[in-house]
Amino acid sequence: MSFLANASRSPATFAMNASAASIPHDAHGHHGPVLQYQPGLPLSRGKLIMWLFLSTEIMFFAALLGSYVVLRFGAAVWPKPHHVHLSEPIGAFNTFVLICSSVTVVLALEAARANKRSLAKIWMLATLVLGAFFLGIKAYEYSAKFSHGIYPAAPRGLIYERPDLYYGSAVRARLSDPAIIEQMKELDARPESELTAAELTGRRRLAQVREMAMAADQQAFDLAVIADQVMPLADDAAGGHGHGGGLNETFSWLQLPIVIPGGNMWASTYFLLTGFHAIHVIVGLIVFGILLLYELGPKHAGMIENAGLYWHFVDLVWIFLFPLLYLF
Amino acid sequence: MSTPSPNESTASHGPVTEPGSLVESQAGGGSTSADHPAGHGDEDHGGLGLYLAVFGALCFLTTMSFFTYSSYWPWRDEPQVGWAFMMAVSCTKALLVVLFFMHVLWEANWKYVLTIPAAMMAIFLAIMLIPDIGLRNRMVAQERALHMARPADLLLLEQAASAAEGEPHHADDHDH
Numbered sequence: 001m002s003f004l005a006n007a008s009r010s011p012a013t014f015a016m017n018a019s020a021a022s023i024p025h026d027a028h029g030h031h032g033p034v035l036q037y038q039p040g041l042p043l044s045r046g047k048l049i050m051w052l053f054l055s056t057e058i059m060f061f062a063a064l065l066g067s068y069v070v071l072r073f074g075a076a077v078w079p080k081p082h083h084v085h086l087s088e089p090i091g092a093f094n095t096f097v098l099i100c101s102s103v104t105v106v107l108a109l110e111a112a113r114a115n116k117r118s119l120a121k122i123w124m125l126a127t128l129v130l131g132a133f134f135l136g137i138k139a140y141e142y143s144a145k146f147s148h149g150i151y152p153a154a155p156r157g158l159i160y161e162r163p164d165l166y167y168g169s170a171v172r173a174r175l176s177d178p179a180i181i182e183q184m185k186e187l188d189a190r191p192e193s194e195l196t197a198a199e200l201t202g203r204r205r206l207a208q209v210r211e212m213a214m215a216a217d218q219q220a221f222d223l224a225v226i227a228d229q230v231m232p233l234a235d236d237a238a239g240g241h242g243h244g245g246g247l248n249e250t251f252s253w254l255q256l257p258i259v260i261p262g263g264n265m266w267a268s269t270y271f272l273l274t275g276f277h278a279i280h281v282i283v284g285l286i287v288f289g290i291l292l293l294y295e296l297g298p299k300h301a302g303m304i305e306n307a308g309l310y311w312h313f314v315d316l317v318w319i320f321l322f323p324l325l326y327l328f
Numbered sequence: 329m330s331t332p333s334p335n336e337s338t339a340s341h342g343p344v345t346e347p348g349s350l351v352e353s354q355a356g357g358g359s360t361s362a363d364h365p366a367g368h369g370d371e372d373h374g375g376l377g378l379y380l381a382v383f384g385a386l387c388f389l390t391t392m393s394f395f396t397y398s399s400y401w402p403w404r405d406e407p408q409v410g411w412a413f414m415m416a417v418s419c420t421k422a423l424l425v426v427l428f429f430m431h432v433l434w435e436a437n438w439k440y441v442l443t444i445p446a447a448m449m450a451i452f453l454a455i456m457l458i459p460d461i462g463l464r465n466r467m468v469a470q471e472r473a474l475h476m477a478r479p480a481d482l483l484l485l486e487q488a489a490s491a492a493e494g495e496p497h498h499a500d501d502h503d504h
Contacts, residue, residue, distance in 0.1 A: 042436050042438065043438065051442050054442075056446075058447065058450055059449050059450050062449070062451075063454075066450070066457055067454075069454065070454065070457040070458055070461045070462040071461060074461060074462040074465055076465050076476060076478050076479065077479055077481065088394065088397045089394075096390060100383075102425060103383045106379050107376070107379065110374065110375075110376070161476065162476075162477050162478070163484060163485065163488075164475075166475070221488065224481075224484040225488045228485060228489045228492055232489055232492070233485055259481075261477030261478070261481045261485070305431075308429075312429045313430075315425060316422050316425050316426065319418050319422050319425065320418050320422070322390075322418075323414040323418055327393060327394075327414055328411060
């Protein structure tokens, strides 16, 4: 009971309300207390509903984050951030952008409460721009994954878990694709003077890979060499041989299958987590866009507060997503 | 605690409200603004200085968790140290956002009703996943084990990479 009662409305008030019917007179024989309805929770309806919604959101993201952590630590192999072309500085910068947007929405609320309408509008607009900026960076990151053949699912995803016979046959199948054969013929026909240094090296390596992939007696190590040539796993010391791309990067049409141990599960969780977060960001941006249509004075401070609560929650989720996805 | 108006007896009851008047308006000096629910003159907490201080702290903490990625981080060989550190940093950041930006610090006690059960459910949910999903690789069918990535694959790929590293990048026709 006292849990629900605000400090200024003491538990006694609450108890009185509950037992009022049975106490017609107070101790001094005066008239009975005049009762008045009091809401159960000392906050506005909109805010209450927003908080109830947020508590369901806590569980929603807890389920996603919890499954990610459990999947990640239960996996025999999990790719390092470099293996999947995650850039920590970009992630950290995105965190910074989102924190900035959290500050601007708080300042918009303060300004609206102080009836500084145009200032509130400026802060709100800044929030909208920062949120859109966050999404833009995210889109850039997604496109970097896609260009490496890292998709969450099969038809476009090129990820194989191990350099085994299945991988070898997938490489063979791709190299036997008539369209690819055509492209490779074209590449072979081009004079050396036309090719860049990377393309020249790539052409030589592609010839090796073709030879190895089509060979009758492949060892496990040969398949690992093919995988390394197609898309090397970058090692921890960034800037090493890894970031120099592989055949897939040199020739964007090639799209040979790649090997990232644990990469499929990684892609599923990464895109699910960041995707749901991005959806929340988009919803937040729509809300801010709608709010911008209003006069942002004290009258609408409640709306700004509720939208802000939601936005801070989105920020909160990213605070956990960033280290879990980029730094673990 | 609210101060009752002097003409009312409060021997056995709490403050008694007059018709049409709210309890808040009777609350006297004993009630601080922090106890107030949202509504009246309670939005004077916060302020630009405080928000900027929180913002600075958040930026500093983000830099701290990013620091684990830098080469100056002393525990690069023990990732668990970094993980624990980053989770501590994240929880601190989350707490700062919730307390100050979401104004929870200044809210009444209802905040516990909503947040504590949700947090407990969240933790319980994650723990429930451990036996079936976290420990899924303890026992797997042979067929599945055949296709699963394993640390040996990573090793093999690293060896292949260092073999490629060993040879000059531009010119030679030697395979592996």
